[in-house]
Amino acid sequence: xxxxxxxxxxxxxxxxxxxxxxxxxxxxxxxxxxxxxxxxxxxxxxxxxxxxxxxxxxxxxxxxxxxxxxxxxxxxxxxxxxxxxxxxxxxxxxxxxxxxxxxxxxxxxxxxxxxxxxxxxxxxxxxxxxxxxxxxxxxxxxxxxxxxxxxxxxxxxxxxxxxxxxxxxxxxxxxxxxxxxxxxxxxxxxxxxxxxxxxxxxx
Ligand SMILES: [Zn+2]
Ligand SMILES: [Zn+2]
Numbered sequence: 504x505x506x507x508x509x510x511x512x513x514x515x516x517x518x519x520x521x522x523x524x525x526x527x528x529x530x531x532x533x534x535x536x537x538x539x540x541x542x543x544x545x546x547x548x549x550x551x552x553x554x555x556x557x558x559x560x561x562x563x564x565x566x567x568x569x570x571x572x573x574x575x576x577x578x579x580x581x582x583x584x585x586x587x588x589x590x591x592x593x594x595x596x597x598x599x600x601x602x603x604x605x606x607x608x609x610x611x612x613x614x615x616x617x618x619x620x621x622x623x624x625x626x627x628x629x630x631x632x633x634x635x636x637x638x639x640x641x642x643x644x645x646x647x648x649x650x651x652x653x654x655x656x657x658x659x660x661x662x663x664x665x666x667x668x669x670x671x672x673x674x675x676x677x678x679x680x681x682x683x684x685x686x687x688x689x690x691x692x693x694x695x696x697x698x699x700x701x702x703x704x705x706x
Pocket of ligand 1: 510511512513514515573589590591592593594
């Protein structure tokens with residue numbers, strides 16, 4: 504079974520194989536919040552506490568079909584994750600490490616909820632809740648599932664190594680290990696501006 508992937512305007516489409524192990528998570532980190540603000544869509548993409556949902560899957564289980572020319576990528580800093588989005592309508596697609604040798608992508612829920620089946624039906628309940636210190640308000644949500652997520656990463660990394668599965672990755676040319684789109688790295692002032700907007704929103 505596959506789950507449809509689609510940006511909001513429908514120009515970029517793809518699929519996710521969902522019978523493999525996936526990891527449904529919610530992240531409260533400041534960088535995910537800054538990325539939502541960069542897209543100008545924080546009000547829709549973040550919940551009341553500033554959390555956003557991601558589904559971690561293996562890159563080889565993601566296929567992008569139409570509209571890949573809209574795929575764009577930023578990094579919030581030199582060493583930040585690659586944050587992929589569809590530039591046609593500023594829909595977040597997902598986050599990847601800067602190398603295809605660490606085979607995972609945290610797909611944004613926003614590109615997975617265009618049609619049935621629902622995200623919960625395909626990927627199960629939230630099993631991992633991270634970086635809760637970045638949540639708005641008190642008390643902070645409790646983090647959970649960290650160990651499960653760490654094991655998931657190790658297991659998939661080993662499996663991809665032994666099966667060569669890391670060679671199929673829609674976000675990288677795996678021969679050169681270069682991303683398919685050159686990421687734009689935000690300058691520190693650009694990033695700080697996104698953070699400042701948070702302070703203004705919170706006030
Ligand atoms: Zn679009
Ligand atoms: Zn995050």
